[in-house]
Amino acid sequence: MRVLVATASNYGSTREFGAVVGSVLSGHGHEVRTADVAQVTDLDYDAVIVGTAIYIGRPLTAARKFTARLEREAPQLPVWVFASGLKNITGNPLAPPFTHPAARPYLGSRYPIFLGRVDPDVLTDAERALISMTRANLEDRRDFELVSAWADEVASVLGAQTAASLP
Numbered sequence: 001m002r003v004l005v006a007t008a009s010n011y012g013s014t015r016e017f018g019a020v021v022g023s024v025l026s027g028h029g030h031e032v033r034t035a036d037v038a039q040v041t042d043l044d045y046d047a048v049i050v051g052t053a054i055y056i057g058r059p060l061t062a063a064r065k066f067t068a069r070l071e072r073e074a075p076q077l078p079v080w081v082f083a084s085g086l087k088n089i090t091g092n093p094l095a096p097p098f099t100h101p102a103a104r105p106y107l108g109s110r111y112p113i114f115l116g117r118v119d120p121d122v123l124t125d126a127e128r129a130l131i132s133m134t135r136a137n138l139e140d141r142r143d144f145e146l147v148s149a150w151a152d153e154v155a156s157v158l159g160a161q162t163a164a165s166l167p
Helices: 011-025 061-073 127-136 144-165
Strands: 004-009 032-036 045-055 079-085 113-115
Touching: 004 011, 004 061, 011 032, 011 079, 011 144, 045 061, 045 144, 061 079, 079 127, 079 144, 113 144
Parallel strands: 004 032, 004 045, 045 079, 079 113
Antiparallel strands: none
């Protein structure tokens, strides 16, 4: 299957997760393109995975615009969503519904939030104040193995969809 992994990332953590997801899907035999959501010009794919950073409980605007575009222009495509953030991390992202395609509206459905990372040296003063107020931990405790396991589960669902569509 041709799969697009499109990410919206301010500081790179979500983009790094997207690269892991793309690599895992490629390892399962899928043709994968990874891109920033702003770089996606066409939606000629069999499935789409959208990754977004979460700030103050909200997905990035670029991700919201991109998923609205998906809903308008390609409502037939199965879409998975994942996010990275510092709060409200998903306890068991390997359980359905997190490993199944998202319902429309995609960012209003249930999707896994993986623990992200923030480099305080690149933040604005306002962002540093917000991090301090929320008492978010700034250690890099990202779990790339968990993200890979989630991508394996998504690949299994994609494989089942591919098998079901064969004559």
